[in-house]
Amino acid sequence: MSSPMTPHLSARAKLHAAAAPEALPCRQDEFNEIQLALENMLVSETGGCIYVSGTPGTGKTAAVRSVVRFLKEYYGFRFVEINGMKITQPTHAYEMLWEAISGQYAGATHALRFLDDEFTHPEIITRPVVVLMDELDQLVTKSQDVMYNFFNWPTMPNSKLIVIAIANIMDLPERTLSNKISSRLGLIRIQFAGYTHKQLQTIIEERLKGIPGNIVLPEAIEFASRKVASVTGDARRALEICRRAVELAEIETVPLRRPAEEDDDEDKLVQVSPVAKTAHKVTIAHVRKAINEATSSPTMQYIPTMSIVCKIILVALLRQIRISGVAENTLESVLGVIDRQMRNFEGLVQYERELYGPMRDSANSSSDQTTTTFSLGTLKTSDGCILGTALRPGDKAVHTMRGFQRGLAELVESGILFQQQSRSERHCKVRLNISESDVRTALREDPEVGMFVRE
Known part of the structure; x- marks a missing residue:
């Protein structure tokens, strides 16, 4: 029973x-903005793009879904939801859209060709199609063709495709697409502030x-x-x-109940x-x-105990995510953040001193003066590739990737970081396997790198 x-x-x-509330409180203004923009496109039967941005947990997806449920009762449009976190390849978005439009499955290459033909010469689309693209930053590709196509198709003549894109970064299209392209997309932007x-x-x-x-x-x-x-x-x-x-x-x-062997009576309970x-x-x-x-999960307890170089990599990755607007970034870009913004950090200098010992500057080789100036301009990979920028005048200290490789290995083995395999170490991509907020919370009060997290 x-x-x-x-x-x-x-x-x-x-x-x-995950429980769906009957109503979405405190987001009525944003709900109305999304509803007005979407309803105008549905009434006029024209395509368009609505770009919804805001930090995680601010009700973006819930608000869009509420608007879609409300308008679906009045307008007969097709709806398809594409979540960047739930598809293995960004190009699979083509397959999902084509199947929703035509009812037929096609591989990514064929689906892309069919979609291009359809939006150029509409034959199948007889009623509007609304596409919700959630976690848009996960659909970013090297050539940016997926994002460009989904933002470009609604602008085609006679298009009835309406794209509602959701991302954490307000200016993700500008960061990933060229200014010339992003300026003509005509996005309607709606920003969700933190609660x-x-x-x-x-x-x-x-x-x-x-x-x-x-x-x-x-x-x-x-x-x-x-x-x-x-x-x-x-x-x-x-x-x-x-x-x-x-x-x-x-x-x-x-x-609590008594142990089974002592529980002769169902009503007997421990005092x-x-x-x-x-x-x-x-x-x-x-x-x-x-x-x-x-804030005391095993992972969050472990992060503050990691080596200084691990903490620095995490802080630099957080900054690079904020700069690029995407979760996945190259190792080269992360090291570049360290070189530009944390070059003179005493903790990093001390780490290098302990790992390699003091480095003697050749310009002062006749004296006892030593230099501990840190420069990522001299970081080299195991195959001899140079990472970062050129040396500044007078810097003669030559460092290797050994220390950073150790730090990366520790982060990957602990499950905090995911590192993509690549032929070139400088171009391999890294991303967090835990939430950004957890990393910030774990390092916010850290005596070594907390100041960089709080900035």
Whole structure:
């Protein structure tokens, strides 16, 4: 017999980040903007692009899906969702779009040709097609042809293709496409700001409406909201923290059964302390414990203990992600960030001193003066390729990739970093296997590199 749905179970179910809310609070303005833009295109039966951007957990995808569900009742359009995280190759997006339009499957190469023909001479498309391209940065390719095609097809004469692209970076098209191309795409841009603590409070309270007993105290909701808003404004993180806090309160509330060999009577339960019997409401203490757990995972505990070079690689990768707007970047670009922005970092200089010993400057070879100036301009790969920029005048210290290879290997083996295999080390791509917010949280107060994370 199934156990009854207790207030704690109901709260956990409603606080799950994947649970679809009946309404999307605190995003009515953005909802209206998306609805107006999409409805205008549907009414006029013209193509167009809507570009939605904002940091993770700010309700972008949920808002777009809500608009699509609402308008689908009034307009007979086809809808296809393409998530960059769920397809193995960016070109598979062609296959998905062609199958949604024609009902027939074709490989990426053939699908691209069919789509080009269709948008040049429309024959199959008799009603509008709305494409949601989520995690757009994952569809970036070396030639940028996938992003260009999906943004270009809606601009073709008589096109009825409407593309709604979602990404974390506001100017991703400008960063990845040439200015000449991006300027003529005519994107309608809608920006989602991070949630404030008041908005996070409202979102959590809306989720908990109708649950008997008011098991989550208002001060606990406010505490969780303020903590998350001060770091990321990520609604998913706030919901997960509150959900875990409910679990912790539930554990204290539910009495434990005796061991099976002693449990002769089903009603015999282990004595529960009066505190445990009354500790059914979620308090600030439960939220604080849930936050500590979230920031004390094995990975987040491990990151601060890593070598200085590992931390520097992570910080540089975070900066490069912010610069490029995409999650996957070349090792050369990451090392370039270190060379430009962290060249004189004392921790890095000390690491080099310990690894290689002091380097004597040939310009002062007659004296006892030594130089510890760090320059990535002299980093060499095992096959002799030079990484970074040229040496500055007077720099004679020659470093190898040995230290950075060790750091990369440690990050890859620990599962924090993914490194793509490549013939050339300088062009191999790296990306995080954990969330950026987790890395920032783990290193934010680090005495060695925290200053670079907080900038």
